[in-house]
Amino acid sequence: MNYLTQMDAARKSIFTEEMKVVSEKEHIEIEKLRKLIAEGKVVIPANKNHNSLSAEGIGEGLRTKINVNLGISKDCANVDMELEKVKTALQMKAEAIMDLSSYGKTEEFRKKLIEMSPAMIGTVPIYDAVGFYDKELKDITAEEFLRVVEKQAQDGVDFMTIHAGINRETAEVFKRNNRVMNIVSRGGSLLYAWMELNNKENPFYEYFDKVLEICAKYDVTISLGDACRPGCIKDSTDPSQIKELITLGELTKRAWEQNVQVMIEGPGHMALNEIKSNMIIEKRLCHGAPFYVLGPIVTDIAPGYDHITSAIGGAIAAANGADFLCYVTPAEHLRLPNLDDMKEGIIASKIAAHAADIAKNVPGAREWDNKMAEARQKLDWKATFELSIDPEKAIGYRKESTPENPDTCTMCGKMCAVRNMNKVMSGKNVNILRDDD
Template identity: 40%
Template sequence: MKNRIEFPASEKVYMTGTHYPDLHVGMRKVEQMPTVTVKDGKKELVQNQDVYIYDTSGAYSDPDVCIDLERGLPRIRERFVRCNDDIVQLEEITSEYGRMRLKDSSLDTLRFKNTVPPYVAAAGKQITQLYYARCGMITPEMEYVAIRENMNCDQLGIDTHITPEFVRDEIAAGRAVIPANINHPEAEPMIIGRNFLVKINTNIGNSATSSSMEEEVEKAIWSCKWGGDTLMDLSTGANIHETREWIIRNCPVPVGTVPIYQALEKVNGKVEDLTWEIYRDTLLEQCEQGVDYFTIHAGIRLQNVHLAEKRLTGIVSRGGSIMSKWCLVHNRESFLYEHFDDICDLLAQYDVAISLGDGLRPGSIHDANDEAQFAELDTLGELVQRAWNKNVQAFIEGPGHVPMHKLRENMDRQMKACHEAPFYTLGPLVTDIAPGYD
């Protein structure tokens, strides 16, 4: 089968939970060859234990699951969503743009057909992993990631400190996040944080000149096969809404986006025409589809944009350059900064995490750790606190193009300014020579 993922000398196995016995956490069991020893002149084979490894391939590597891209992956978390009295299901989507696309009959052949009305927090209720952790609760997602991170260590007799209680405490402290939108039940919960396994993000996306929906879904599956822990859809071409639906419904890992990219497409690429209303509806549209985390460049402040003028390579972040131009054209603070609390209120209704984008990241080692970069970092520290005040999970996008002798300063400044929130670095890339300038 085209979309079946297979690995030699291993099999897909599932571990169950204790707090939630109906959890089935997938991982790979790898058979080791026996060790050959010599005793009294004779060869003996000593059987080695199986090795269990982290697996991001989801149902694609399970031979017992029938893969049908037109139906999507099994909705493994939906039973927990349905059993949560703090969550309700709507009758239909509510974003204006989403409804407009739905009414356009010319898109019928492109549309993912097997959709489900979106879920949302009930009125007056909090549903985020951060909120539940602060209340002392262990959610199914928390136990799931604890089992995943352990990779069967307890049964192999290996001591581990990663328990569901430890996961809960790290999330409550803001040192870890579980990006798990209630409208992406196909995703297997995973955790990002300094006290857990290192995670790798993969970027995909169409453009105005290349790639089809089929190719984007194939890229997503390929990423999951080779260990991509999260997936970002950075599409800027045609039919972004429909392409994203196909990706999410067939993706077993958390999906992230940069919403300002799609918002810009809605105004035909004219930065000056961007508004809070367009951006908010884009957030709502993507929340209802099931995007698990958003990169939001709310750290761009009007007062700091001029600091990049001293640089060799200027502002290289696409989101950063969009918002910097908007601030300068309108001579005011960005709507992302002004409406940040409104953004958090919206995201909390779906448990969407925020990746606070570093719009003033350096594009070359010449500009690393400069005044512009650290001015924005201080703003991100303010914003992460505001997100936490709304019970929204948050992590910080960090730079590349930071030479090795400046990494420590970069890390120390981030830890202090951003209160130990997870740091998601681009690499960390320590040179310009191999990849070229950003």
């Protein structure tokens, strides 16, 4: 192998096996794909040690991808239960899984996840550090944080959230500008606390070159974390968020100089009318790097329904330039999601991503809808179910309420517009009150 990373290969005009896979999946010419990777506008997160990976591309001109967050915590440390969620997420064709484990047998879970998953695997190293060293946050050293990054890279993680933008300078901006929700990013809050407790610079910012060295060695894509993402719509697009974004743009250039692939993480909670401008600002300040958003959640009043509030924001964000959606479940802000919550979150995010792909004219996106329209016009229920984003649910609804006439449903019965138009258009009589001739 005469290249370090996918970006390095692209800049050397080398077509990697991963590029070939993505080119075929996305129906994009491989030379065009190579140029986008070389420019940093597309990433292929593909750790050299992730042997089960089926490569995916994230970025300009490609399908909007979705990520599923999983992992064990102190309150829910059942590894087997999380692995069942992994299997279901893979069956539902999620393109990425982030292991957010923060307690217990994190390494055991991570290694099993990487071994079994053709999907991209992401992590947040700072989550793992406290449990890994069995030390309080304040007592973990900068070198120890970096060793966790190296360990996860060795294990085969494809992308890592690194909160390098919350440096001392960004922290001062945060202190001067009051927020309702302060810092809601778990990783961001831990690093802010570490800096305050030790009166030191963020180690991921201070030793960013070392982080890049590790990432280049294993071809780990850096997902530059948004520590200052807004946690309520009142805090959105404020000085802290924008100051961090400026810093992330500077770090992006430094990473590209070392041929390290980069994604940028974004908001958060945000009103509908701010989403489009935020997508434009991110792409501008971060030089066209792929944008990875959580939501955005467009209203704060719907606990238990945040898979919907985030899908609304995600569709608008992706239609206006976001490339990667982090799913949100109905359990967001309330508890660790169970299997059913996860399914709801995946479907909501997939709907948002696909709706955005139609708006962006992504190759092949409309074909799926066109096939569904044809199936519905023909009242072909089998094809309708096969084309459904969630066939199981569609079939279940149909079985719960069986119509008198199999070519209709119990909503309209023989008054079905599709049925009657088909009859009239073919020169047949329309019988509603009596049996057909």
